[in-house]
Amino acid sequence: xxxxxxxxxxxxxxNLSQEELANIAQISNEAVASLGVPYTWVNSFVAGDKIxxxxxxxxxxxxxxxxxxxxxxxxxxxxxxxxxxxxTAGVLAG
Amino acid sequence: xxxxxxxxxxxxxREHELGVxxxxxxxxxxxxxxxxxxxxxxxxxxSTLLAAATDDAGSARVLRGACDPLSTPRPLGPFRDxxxxxxxxxxxxxxxxxxxxxxxxxxxxxxxxxxxxxVEDLHWVDAASAEVLRFLARRLDGVPVALLxxxxxxxxxxxxxxxxxxxxxxxxxxxTTLELGPLSVVSVADLVTGTPLDAASVxxxxxxxxxxxxxxxxxxxxxxxxxxxxxxxxxxxxxxPDDFEVLQLVATAPDRxxxxxxxxxxxxxxxxxxxxxxxxxxxxxxxxxxxxxxxRQAVESTIxxxxxxxxxxxxxxxxxxxxxxxxxxxxxxxxxxxxxxxTTRYAQAAAAEAIRAASHSEAAAxxxxxxxxxxxxxxxxxRARLLQSLSFEQYMVSRLDEAIANIRATxxxxxxxxxxxxxxxxxxxxxxxxxxxxxxxxxxxxxxxxADIAGSAGATLSYxxxxxxxxxxxxxxxDTDLALACVEEVDRTAGTLPGPLALKNEMVRDLSDLVRxxxxxxxxxxDLIDNARSHRWDELASTGYxxxxxxxxxxxxxxxxxxxxxxxxxFTVDREIPICRHWQTGVRAxxxxxxxxxxAAAEDAERVLDEKGMxxxxxxxxxxxxxxxxxxxxxxxxxxxDHAWALAGRIDEPLRVLPVLSALAERMWMSGETDRRVTxxxxxxxxxxxxxxxxxxxxxxxxxxxxxLGLVEKLPAPVAEPYRLAGEGRYDEAAARWHALGEPFxxxxxxxxxxxxxxxxxxxxxxDRLGAIGTADRxxxxxxxxxxxxxPQRPRASTRANPSGLTxxxxxxxxxxxxxxxxxxxxxxxxxxxxxxxxxxxxxxxxLGLPNRRAVVLRADELGLS
Numbered sequence: 001x002x003x004x005x006x007x008x009x010x011x012x013x014x015n016l017s018q019e020e021l022a023n024i025a026q027i028s029n030e031a032v033a034s035l036g037v038p039y040t041w042v043n044s045f046v047a048g049d050k051i052x053x054x055x056x057x058x059x060x061x062x063x064x065x066x067x068x069x070x071x072x073x074x075x076x077x078x079x080x081x082x083x084x085x086x087x088t089a090g091v092l093a094g
Numbered sequence: 095x096x097x098x099x100x101x102x103x104x105x106x107x108r109e110h111e112l113g114v115x116x117x118x119x120x121x122x123x124x125x126x127x128x129x130x131x132x133x134x135x136x137x138x139x140x141s142t143l144l145a146a147a148t149d150d151a152g153s154a155r156v157l158r159g160a161c162d163p164l165s166t167p168r169p170l171g172p173f174r175d176x177x178x179x180x181x182x183x184x185x186x187x188x189x190x191x192x193x194x195x196x197x198x199x200x201x202x203x204x205x206x207x208x209x210x211x212x213v214e215d216l217h218w219v220d221a222a223s224a225e226v227l228r229f230l231a232r233r234l235d236g237v238p239v240a241l242l243x244x245x246x247x248x249x250x251x252x253x254x255x256x257x258x259x260x261x262x263x264x265x266x267x268x269x270t271t272l273e274l275g276p277l278s279v280v281s282v283a284d285l286v287t288g289t290p291l292d293a294a295s296v297x298x299x300x301x302x303x304x305x306x307x308x309x310x311x312x313x314x315x316x317x318x319x320x321x322x323x324x325x326x327x328x329x330x331x332x333x334x335p336d337d338f339e340v341l342q343l344v345a346t347a348p349d350r351x352x353x354x355x356x357x358x359x360x361x362x363x364x365x366x367x368x369x370x371x372x373x374x375x376x377x378x379x380x381x382x383x384x385x386x387x388x389x390r391q392a393v394e395s396t397i398x399x400x401x402x403x404x405x406x407x408x409x410x411x412x413x414x415x416x417x418x419x420x421x422x423x424x425x426x427x428x429x430x431x432x433x434x435x436x437t438t439r440y441a442q443a444a445a446a447e448a449i450r451a452a453s454h455s456e457a458a459a460x461x462x463x464x465x466x467x468x469x470x471x472x473x474x475x476x477r478a479r480l481l482q483s484l485s486f487e488q489y490m491v492s493r494l495d496e497a498i499a500n501i502r503a504t505x506x507x508x509x510x511x512x513x514x515x516x517x518x519x520x521x522x523x524x525x526x527x528x529x530x531x532x533x534x535x536x537x538x539x540x541x542x543x544x545a546d547i548a549g550s551a552g553a554t555l556s557y558x559x560x561x562x563x564x565x566x567x568x569x570x571x572x573d574t575d576l577a578l579a580c581v582e583e584v585d586r587t588a589g590t591l592p593g594p595l596a597l598k599n600e601m602v603r604d605l606s607d608l609v610r611x612x613x614x615x616x617x618x619x620x621d622l623i624d625n626a627r628s629h630r631w632d633e634l635a636s637t638g639y640x641x642x643x644x645x646x647x648x649x650x651x652x653x654x655x656x657x658x659x660x661x662x663x664x665f666t667v668d669r670e671i672p673i674c675r676h677w678q679t680g681v682r683a684x685x686x687x688x689x690x691x692x693x694a695a696a697e698d699a700e701r702v703l704d705e706k707g708m709x710x711x712x713x714x715x716x717x718x719x720x721x722x723x724x725x726x727x728x729x730x731x732x733x734x735x736d737h738a739w740a741l742a743g744r745i746d747e748p749l750r751v752l753p754v755l756s757a758l759a760e761r762m763w764m765s766g767e768t769d770r771r772v773t774x775x776x777x778x779x780x781x782x783x784x785x786x787x788x789x790x791x792x793x794x795x796x797x798x799x800x801x802x803l804g805l806v807e808k809l810p811a812p813v814a815e816p817y818r819l820a821g822e823g824r825y826d827e828a829a830a831r832w833h834a835l836g837e838p839f840x841x842x843x844x845x846x847x848x849x850x851x852x853x854x855x856x857x858x859x860x861x862d863r864l865g866a867i868g869t870a871d872r873x874x875x876x877x878x879x880x881x882x883x884x885x886p887q888r889p890r891a892s893t894r895a896n897p898s899g900l901t902x903x904x905x906x907x908x909x910x911x912x913x914x915x916x917x918x919x920x921x922x923x924x925x926x927x928x929x930x931x932x933x934x935x936x937x938x939x940x941x942l943g944l945p946n947r948r949a950v951v952l953r954a955d956e957l958g959l960s
Contacts, residue, residue, distance in 0.1 A: 034361075036362025
């Protein structure tokens with residue numbers, strides 16, 4: 001499976017309550033379950049008027065299908081090329 | 095969105111249409127908005143053509159809204175589709191904003207950047223969307239918007255809600271209608287080249303319908319399918335039964351299958367991928383839909399009898415799981431699923447939504463559905479309230495007969511539940527509808543019944559309302575004694591009145607004073623209207639305007655009437671009070687008629703009659719429609735006079751009966767054909783109604799015609815001043831009074847009544863200048879018979895300037911020119927482009943026969959434009 005970053009424009013997203021987020025999560029889970037193909041919702045970050053999600057699927061089309069079924073916007077879908085962090089600096093030392 | 099058939103194929107013989115659409119888009123992007131309506135049968139290629147044209151829309155944004163084949167459409171459906179792209183959220187209709195606000199919002203959002211707005215399938219449009227589109231279509235000038243719509247001509251017959259809009263496309267500058275005809279045999283031959291198919295037989299089979307032809311050509315190896323249904327179904331031949339059921343589900347959702355219901359329906363992604371290979375489906379507007387309506391119908395036709403209900407039930411349950419499903423869609427499915435309880439519930443929600451969108455015809459349709467599906471053992475009060483709501487919405491769209499039948503049906507229900515106030519109010523509502531339906535006697539009986547019921551039960555407020563209604567009707571028939579007695583009674587017996595009732599009562603008092611000739615009541619009425627407006631008692635304010643302006647015209651305060659209409663018509667249109675809009679438009683027709691502005695008068699009259707205005711509002715339009723042709727010398731329309739006469743008999747009010755008799759008398763004078771309605775009723779009614787409050791002008795007019803016909807020997811008294819002067823033989827003074835009042839036709843007739851040849855010749859010249867050639871010819875004959883030597887020649891139509899020929903719009907422009915405004919200033923005042931203003935000014939100058947705008951300013955007074 002490939003990993004994707006999805007940018008969703010949701011005006012006022014930062015003000016969503018825990019209950020609202022729970023509701024969205026439930027809709028999203030149902031959409032994932034309905035796809036009938038491998039799909040993993042890794043996690044999501046709410047920031048200002050946007051929500052950034054990390055999902056795994058076979059292709060971007062499936063990411064869009066999930067968004068349609070959930071009624072979510074998917075303004076930008078980008079495949080993750082690689083991941084790194086502080087530990088990555090260790091590669092040089094090696 | 096991709097398409098059902100390859101574009102180069104389907105675009106055969108559409109080069110011209112494509113060119114027109116592309117030019118429309120290009121000029122719109124450059125800032126000069128315009129619109130095109132595409133007319134064509136199902137499969138004619140409307141969608142394909144629109145898609146091809148918008149493919150190269152350049153930098154312009156392309157917005158698509160669709161109308162859906164729901165039995166009762168979603169209010170503002172296409173605008174809900176485009177609202178998010180316009181940054182309008184869910185539109186303010188959910189907050190109950192008047193339609194005018196939605197119109198403005200959409201317009202303002204569209205004009206911010208070059209935009210192509212495509213609205214397909216207008217044959218399924220809802221009334222509110224049709225209004226918004228009309229609003230937009232009339233304001234495209236000078237804004238960077240191309241409005242492209244499509245419709246099937248055979249499904250938009252007279253009376254269809256899209257008709258006025260399609261009429262605009264046919265008539266207005268900057269708007270065009272394109273018809274997509276069938277393909278020729280030659281093009282069909284192109285499409286079937288390389289197949290064993292015979293072009294002529296394919297052409298015969300498909301009627302040249304591009305969609306049918308392409309479907310047939312796609313699978314040439316099969317024997318020629320007998321119908322397009324077979325051609326479509328052949329493409330799904332290899333689909334498994336389970337997958338085919340998904341196709342049937344999509345076919346059951348007439349608009350589109352909302353993507354959000356796919357989880358609840360258990361439709362997974364692999365299923366969609368398999369179905370994609372059939373090429374029948376497409377993803378659009380947040381849902382799954384057939385690429386073509388014909389394909390949907392073909393699949394729908396495979397659903398066995400009785401199978402539809404369970405598919406609808408599945409869709410309904412799935413839709414209930416998502417956020418904010420549209421009640422119109424839920425109603426559609428609940429009804430088809432034979433789920434009566436849900437249908438009633440959702441239909442009422444859909445009606446409420448339609449009311450918020452000011453889609454009253456849809457609201458009525460939903461209430462009717464709710465009522466039809468209401469359980470037999472539902473409480474009487476619930477049924478009565480539904481009937482009442484239905485009745486009101488029917489009244490709002492001028493379906494008075496049904497409104498009356500339904501409000502009457504509540505009587506026994508209110509009685510059974512013992513709700514006296516409900517019963518009295520229902521009778522009073524019935525009285526109002528009956529009155530608008532021009533059945534005054536029945537209306538009075540209903541108002542009396544309401545008062546009796548409320549009075550005997552001590553329901554003082556309902557009693558007061560009923561008596562106030564009765565007082566209003568008494569005022570209308572010039573029975574000011576009774577009107578004022580009702581007013582006093584309401585004041586006395588109803589205790590502290592709620593604001594609107596107190597104001598209405600006060601209004602009846604002041605109107606009665608005004609009809610009796612107390613002109614200072616005008617100011618009081620104007621104050622009451624302002625007061626009503628500030629409280630948002632819109633119907634009261636509008637009623638005040640309607641009555642004030644009607645009395646102003648009746649009593650020849652024509653300038654005042656002009657001012658009232660300038661304020662009242664926009665208000666009444668904005669607040670959507672149908673009876674008052676039609677009434678005031680009818681009064682304006684009569685005003686323009688008095689002013690000798692025949693074209694503008696006829697235009698207003700035609701509008702009220704075309705829009706099926708309520709009977710009470712049709713009297714002036716019928717008179718104007720009958721008399722304008724008579725005076726201008728074009729063939730007169732006799733049925734209009736008969737309609738007016740029938741209405742006058744039912745209304746039986748002096749201020750309606752007298753003018754209708756005058757019109758009949760005028761026609762008799764023009765044609766020389768004896769009309770017993772004039773020789774008998776006319777003479778009798780003149781005598782009976784002389785002296786009725788407020789009738790001095792109407793009596794003077796009828797008297798003058800009967801005098802010309804030799805049916806009376808002298809004018810009765812009292813009559814209004816110009817008539818009295820003429821009656822005393824002071825024709826010049828009388829004519830001068832008419833001139834000052836701004837009624838040139840009456841001026842000319844008065845001159846013509848004089849014994850001396852001098853004024854009579856001047857009268858004919860004035861009639862000629864007014865374009866009243868028919869009347870002038872009649873006078874010419876009299877002059878020749880009397881041996882007058884210098885009879886003015888009949889003017890040749892082509893050489894005469896004709897101020898009476900201005901339309902209402904040109905009249906607006908002419909008045910601004912007369913006040914010295916530049917084209918740019920006129921453009922900004924009338925919300926049109928400078929180019930269009932320029933165009934109107936040229937037309938005005940031509941019609942007035944004047945060389946330049948300076949001449950208009952100099953002659954403004956004489957032309958009645960100041």
